[in-house]
Structure formats: C-alpha cells, structure tokens
Amino acid sequence: MELPIPNNVTTLWDAWQLRACIIFSLFLQAFLTCFAPCRQRCQSRFFIFFLWSAYLLADWVAAVAIGLITQSQTDLCESNGTSGDDLFAFWSSFPLLHLGGPDSITSFALEDNEFWLRHLFGLVLQVVGAAYSVYLTLPNNKLWLPTLLVFVVGVIKYGERTRALYLASFDRFGATILPKPDPGPDYEEVAAGTYVEIPTQGTDNLDVHDLDFYVDLVLDSVVDENKLLQLAYPFYESFKGIFVGLTPSVECRVSTRNTLMKLHDTVNFVVIGYELGFLYEALHIKVAVIRRKFSFVVRFICSSFFVVSYALLFFSVKKQQGSSNKFDIGLTYASLISAMVLDYVSFIQLISSDWPVVALKGINCSRKIFPAVTCHPRQRWSELMSQYYLISYCLKDDERPVWLYKLADLLHAREILNKIQILLFSSSVNVTLEKVTLILDCLREKFPTELSVNSEARSIHR
Structure with missing residues (x-):
C-alpha cells in the first residue's frame, strides 16, 4: 500500500532533492568555516549544539549527495540523456570537498579522532562513488577536464582530514611524544674501553638556559605576543604527554617551575592560554597536516586547480549556452566560487594561528611579516x-x-x-x-x- 502523496509533491521532490542537498551542504560548509573557530573561546550550550549539529549533518548530506547524483545520472541514461548529465558529473566532486571539511574543524570531540579508520574506509567508498559518476558520462563528457581537477582537489582535502584525525588519535598522538628507543652501549665497545657516552635530550626536557632567555625577553615593559608564543610552545611540547598519561621528567618540572616563578602572574595567565590553544589546534583542526612546507605547495596547487576549473567551465558552458538549465549552471558557478572563497578563508585562518609564529622562530623577517596578520590581540580560550x-x-x-x-x-x-x-x-x-x-x-x-x-x-x- 502506497502513501497518498500528491503527484505535484513527488515531482517537486524528485526535481529538487539533489539541488537542495548541494545548497544545504554549501551552507553547512560556510557555517563551519566561519563559526568553528569560535568554539575555542565560546562555551554557550546553544552555540555548541548548533555547531555539533552542523558538524554531523555536513558528512551526512555530502554522502547523500553523491548517491543522489549517481541515481540522477542513471535515470538520465535510461532516458535519452541531456547535457545536464555533464553538470551532474561535475557536481560529484563537490561532496568530496565537503567531506574533507574546513581546516578549522576536523573533529568535534576527542572520540572522533579515534574513528580515523572509519573515515579512511569512507574515503575509499566516496571516491569510488564519485569516480563512477564521472565514468557514466564518458566519453562524451565535455567537462571532463574541470571535473577531473576538482575531483583531485576533493580527494586531497578528504585525505588531509583523514590524516589529521589519525595524527590526533590517542595512540598516534602518544607515540609522537615518546623518545626514540635507545638500545644502550655495545658490550664489546664497553669491554674494549672505546665506548663514549653521548648525552641525549628527551622530548619532554626543557632547557633551563633557553627558558631564561625567553624570560629576559618577556620581562620588558611592553610584552610582545610573539615572545610569549615562543615561550609557551616549549611548555606545550614538554607537557602534552600528560594528556596521554605520560609523566614529565623531574628536570622538566623543576626547570618549568623555576621559570614560571620568575614571570609575572599576568604573563603566566596568558602563557597558559597559549598552551591550551596549541593543544586544541593539534587535536581538533588540520594544523598537524597543513603546517608542513609540502602542504603549502599542495594548497597552492589546489587553488590553481580551482581557478583553471572555473576558466574551463566558463568557456565550455558559454559554447553550450541554451542547452542546459540556467539554474543548474548558476548552482555550478556558485559551488565552485564558494569552494575558492572558503579555501582562501581557510588559508587566512591558518596563517592567523599560532603555529606560523613558532615555525619562524629565529627568522629576522618574522617580526615584519606576522605583526599585521598573526599578532593581533585575540582571545584563544574561553577562560x-x-x-x-x-x-x-x-x-x-x-x-x-x-x-x-x-x-x-x-x-x-x-x-x-x-x-x-x-x-x-x-x-x-x-x-x-x-x-x-x-x-x-x-x-x-x-x-x-x-x-x-x-x-x-x-x-x-x-
């Protein structure tokens, strides 16, 4: 027995279900990109609920969109087929971009990082689904080149998110803190008297002389935010092992305590906030993946692919003007432009974080580059x-x-x-x-x- 649904409602649903998913997915990506950074310093339960809902819905809507695109293409193949089939194949790459998510949030809770293997399996399935959608339009697809470029960017974005979840998982995050295993001296060298012990530095050991250098820097009349970040980062590196159940060494605790006692209480309060900021970014955003030099090169290539795809799409659609639905063409342009804008905003958020300042420690030009971008006063935690x-x-x-x-x-x-x-x-x-x-x-x-x-x-x- 079928439900008594009016025909006009069924027709409207069939015509707009895919387009509604694409539009809703774009809205969720824009919402997460703009408001996910506020979670670090906002504890409103109302806001957290909406952010959590958007985080869950973003993955669900993107996965549903790929299925609807494949279904729509199958229906077109059963009929005579239209030029909109090429646009549907082009749309199949955007859910991959959306599944990659914005750089400002990869996980909502710590438990999400433990599901990195599930995301890896989802990456394989969604890539196969999007590739099958493109395959259905070959060899007559006139938009195959811009579709391929956006498809490659989508795979990279989704791969970055999966790797970020893996690096922030409990086992991997703890493994990066442990020092390299030391097998000890060779018995033959010790017996022959040729063994010379080489002092090693543990990853959780803070150098007292380096900390005294930073103390001298921050005891000025005007405290520089760059100096506080460079002081907070060694503390974060030394004590992040507590998060996974490791205990810092005695030398580390003594040197840290002696340093903190020399600082003013206000400076200590700010440094603690910076340490919490480093920990949040390492566990819940893509900073562990993107901060590498190779990742910046990949980001530049992805941005170039977006521009080239837009140019190819513009000239291809212009030649076929009148043969496609104007709304679908407008939605395609909006999706591509939104992807470029959100990618640019994510890059600005990346260079506005605390990691570039730490990465350029000791470079003379860092004080000239980052004061205008990274060293603006901002709240890093909700206090x-x-x-x-x-x-x-x-x-x-x-x-x-x-x-x-x-x-x-x-x-x-x-x-x-x-x-x-x-x-x-x-x-x-x-x-x-x-x-x-x-x-x-x-x-x-x-x-x-x-x-x-x-x-x-x-x-x-x-």
Whole structure:
C-alpha cells in the first residue's frame, strides 16, 4: 500500500532533492568555516549544539549527495540523456570537498579522532562513488577536464582530514611524544674501553638556559605576543604527554617551575592560554597536516586547480549556452566560487594561528611579516573552567528515585544516567587573574624559587 502523496509533491521532490542537498551542504560548509573557530573561546550550550549539529549533518548530506547524483545520472541514461548529465558529473566532486571539511574543524570531540579508520574506509567508498559518476558520462563528457581537477582537489582535502584525525588519535598522538628507543652501549665497545657516552635530550626536557632567555625577553615593559608564543610552545611540547598519561621528567618540572616563578602572574595567565590553544589546534583542526612546507605547495596547487576549473567551465558552458538549465549552471558557478572563497578563508585562518609564529622562530623577517596578520590581540580560550557541585550532589542523593536506578541497571544504562547527573550538577566559572595568583602564591610558599633537581628527586623518593 502506497502513501497518498500528491503527484505535484513527488515531482517537486524528485526535481529538487539533489539541488537542495548541494545548497544545504554549501551552507553547512560556510557555517563551519566561519563559526568553528569560535568554539575555542565560546562555551554557550546553544552555540555548541548548533555547531555539533552542523558538524554531523555536513558528512551526512555530502554522502547523500553523491548517491543522489549517481541515481540522477542513471535515470538520465535510461532516458535519452541531456547535457545536464555533464553538470551532474561535475557536481560529484563537490561532496568530496565537503567531506574533507574546513581546516578549522576536523573533529568535534576527542572520540572522533579515534574513528580515523572509519573515515579512511569512507574515503575509499566516496571516491569510488564519485569516480563512477564521472565514468557514466564518458566519453562524451565535455567537462571532463574541470571535473577531473576538482575531483583531485576533493580527494586531497578528504585525505588531509583523514590524516589529521589519525595524527590526533590517542595512540598516534602518544607515540609522537615518546623518545626514540635507545638500545644502550655495545658490550664489546664497553669491554674494549672505546665506548663514549653521548648525552641525549628527551622530548619532554626543557632547557633551563633557553627558558631564561625567553624570560629576559618577556620581562620588558611592553610584552610582545610573539615572545610569549615562543615561550609557551616549549611548555606545550614538554607537557602534552600528560594528556596521554605520560609523566614529565623531574628536570622538566623543576626547570618549568623555576621559570614560571620568575614571570609575572599576568604573563603566566596568558602563557597558559597559549598552551591550551596549541593543544586544541593539534587535536581538533588540520594544523598537524597543513603546517608542513609540502602542504603549502599542495594548497597552492589546489587553488590553481580551482581557478583553471572555473576558466574551463566558463568557456565550455558559454559554447553550450541554451542547452542546459540556467539554474543548474548558476548552482555550478556558485559551488565552485564558494569552494575558492572558503579555501582562501581557510588559508587566512591558518596563517592567523599560532603555529606560523613558532615555525619562524629565529627568522629576522618574522617580526615584519606576522605583526599585521598573526599578532593581533585575540582571545584563544574561553577562560572558563568546569566545576562539579559535589556537595549538592550528595545532599540530593536521597531525593533520587530508586526505581530509576534499578531500571538503568536493568537496561545496562547506568553510565548514561551518571553522565546526565554530571551535566546537571556541573557549570563553568571564570578563571580570573585572582585565582591564578592564588595558585601561584601557594606554589611559591610550598617550593622555593630556585630548586635543584636533586632536591626534587629526594622529595619524590620520600
């Protein structure tokens, strides 16, 4: 039994379902590109919900669009076929671009990074689907060259996102922190007396002399943001292992503490924000992939492919003017222009991040290049800290219905119920300068300003 759907509704749905998916996917990409960077410094639940919804819908809509394009081309092949078939093949490359996502967000939560293998499998399937869509139009496709160029860019974008998820996964992120294995000295060299021990530096060791150099830089009357970034990056590199369960060495903790005690509380507050910014960008955006020199060359090639595709599309459509739907042609132009604009915006967001300043450390021209682009005052985190009302939770323990917990245990949903309780008794508070000063004052009282590594080791041994 079929549902009583009017014919005009069915006709309208068949005509606009593909075009609506393309338009909606473009809207989601523009929304994520513009507003995803705000997540780092905004904790509004209303905003986070919309961003999370757009993040999930972007992948779903792009995947559905590829299926609808293939279905539309199959219907055209069964009929006499039209010139719009070439446009549909050209559209099949744009969902790949959209599945690659903007550079400003690759994962919404840490658990998303663990699904990099699923995205790799999805990359293979979607590439095969888009390639099949192009294959259906051969050898009569007059737009095969611009379609091929955009297809290559889409594969690169989707591959970048998959690699970014892989590099931010728990196992890979932890493996990059561990030092290279040292097999130790050769027994024959030790017995012969020819072995000379070469000192090595651990990845989690901060050089005290380098930190003192940065301290001298930031103790000026006017604090330079470049100097603070160059000071915060060694701290991030040394302590990011805590995120994956690794403990920094004693030397690292002592040298870091001695350095932080020499800085003003305001400077410490800013440096902590920079460290959190580095961690966020390493885990949730494409910075680990794009910051390499080869990636900049690939980005330039992709941008060139967009320009060449637009020129080829313009001249090809101009020769066939009147044979295609004007709306489909306009939508094709809009999709290509939007891809170029979003790619340009993503590049501006990349060079406006903190990583280029760190990468050009020691280069004389960095102070002339980046003050206008990267060193504008901006907030790098929300300056909020989550807190849990343990006392309120305990006081209301007797008021909770017992049957609800029994039902949750029966359905094996006790963990879900506990997470809901955490959300109900949690809130965010501002991390003010007074709180940071209180913490640092407690550290100064507990530990002297100048601590030796041996004294710290003895205290840990006790």
